[in-house]
Amino acid sequence: MHTPVFYVAVVWLSVLLGMAILQVLHHRDALDAVLAVDASALVLIAVLLVQTVWSGSSHYLDPALVVALLSFVETVAVAALLTRGGLFR
């Protein structure tokens, strides 16, 4: 990856992360908040992947995996709470 592309990608993804977090704060419904948290986790994974490609170091991929698993557990747990009649009927 060339240097300008890296800086553009990091700044742009930071703006997107901020927009996703603002969407969490401005949610219209509880499900929308969960969806926005999920989206912000995916943007965070994207930031870590860009860092991986840029630095050539594999250390950024471990937190990416952890964030992916945590956002999955969080989404399913809150969806199970919000489903009327239970999620696993």
Next chain:
Amino acid sequence: MTEAVRYLIDGLVLAALLAMTAAIMGLWRLRGFYNRLHANGLTLWLGLLPLLVAALLSGDTVIVTKSFLLLLCLLMTTPVSSHALARAAGSRLREPDDPHPGAADDGSGRAV
């Protein structure tokens, strides 16, 4: 790493940026919960997949293994969480024969 591969990685990263911008703008602008859920699915397939391919192109064994693991993990978990969210939205509908349950039925974009 040859220069061609570096330009390929540049293109993949820029494509991922474009797709993620579309997805986050969709989260902000789309009306109806199911539409926003679809925008969130776009984040994974068009946003993270090019970045994972760019990481795979690096050729380092540890990076390739870990990003393949991450790809596998995301491939299995994201459809499940999207399905759970869609079921949660569908269980909160008011009318059983509502064609768009949970999607903007009072005109305000609320998921009921």
